[in-house]
């Protein structure tokens with residue numbers, strides 16, 4: 001099984017605040033899989049650390065009001081091209097991120113409120129038929 005994983009879930013320090021979102025459950029799930037780490041925000045040329053951003057009205061806006069939509073979408077497209085070339089079976093992406101979140105994301109008010117929706121990268125993958133989940137909804141592995 002080939003799995004794409006948000007790099008921050010694997011312990012890479014690519015999160016906006018310079019930290020990571022290491023998940024032991026994800027790392028355990030990945031044992032025996034071919035793993036492709038991806039960080040669409042870094043792939044879009046954004047620095048670490050960086051200001052937090054959220055999706056508002058379909059556009060990714062930084063906390064200071066500056067649009068970073070173009071960088072988010074460019075990075076997502078770059079990562080998608082990589083994953084399509086690698087024929088991934090599943091993407092495990094960080095919950096609630098404006099790039100990687102699936103099913104639920106922050107509402108754009110930077111107040112911690114959540115709304116239904118997908119991050120830019122997760123939406124792109126779903127649109128191409130790549131199954132997406134997050135670290136809180138790992139599927140049960142049937143090959144063990």
Ligand code: SF4
Nearest residue numbers: 006008039094097100
């Ligand atoms: S863009 Fe995705 S992989 Fe990169 S730090 Fe944010 S949640 Fe993690």
